[in-house]
Amino acid sequence: AREIRRTEERRIDPETGSAVPSVEEYVEAIAQVALSRPQAAMLTALAVASDDGLPDMLIAHAAGYKSQASANRAFAAAGLLLANYLSVELATNAETSALDGTVLLGFRGTRPAGDVPGNWILHPELREAVRSVDGRGKMYHAK
Numbered sequence: 001a002r003e004i005r006r007t008e009e010r011r012i013d014p015e016t017g018s019a020v021p022s023v024e025e026y027v028e029a030i031a032q033v034a035l036s037r038p039q040a041a042m043l044t045a046l047a048v049a050s051d052d053g054l055p056d057m058l059i060a061h062a063a064g065y066k067s068q069a070s071a072n073r074a075f076a077a078a079g080l081l082l083a084n085y086l087s088v089e090l091a092t093n094a095e096t097s098a099l100d101g102t103v104l105l106g107f108r109g110t111r112p113a114g115d116v117p118g119n120w121i122l123h124p125e126l127r128e129a130v131r132s133v134d135g136r137g138k139m140y141h142a143k
Helices: 002-009 023-032 037-048 056-063 068-086 124-135
Strands: 106-108 120-122
Touching: 023 068, 023 124, 037 056, 037 068, 037 120, 037 124, 056 068, 120 124
Parallel strands: none
Antiparallel strands: 106 120
């Protein structure tokens, strides 16, 4: 019954077309899944960023990655971990996301120019959850 209620109460994000869990669901999932230190660092950086989010390069740097591609894969993997725990079906037609898993975390902002992708912006619910969990020092579980 709890699962059905939670599923029905999720909002649909207009940017991605995917269901967005509540703050409470994100907090529970973050406490239960095994996020790596780099994944936690990326989520924390995005949670404390301005409403405009962060570009890929800064997210990669926050996590200690030299490669944006590696950081993007780790970011998407964090989304898949949370989605799996929360039993969220991810939208497959989201234009704003190239990697599965990212739609549960957030969306891309407006492209600044040409081929440069927009900044990553966390869903407000996830931003609040990360701020809450990170403040208690329980953001990641070492693998």
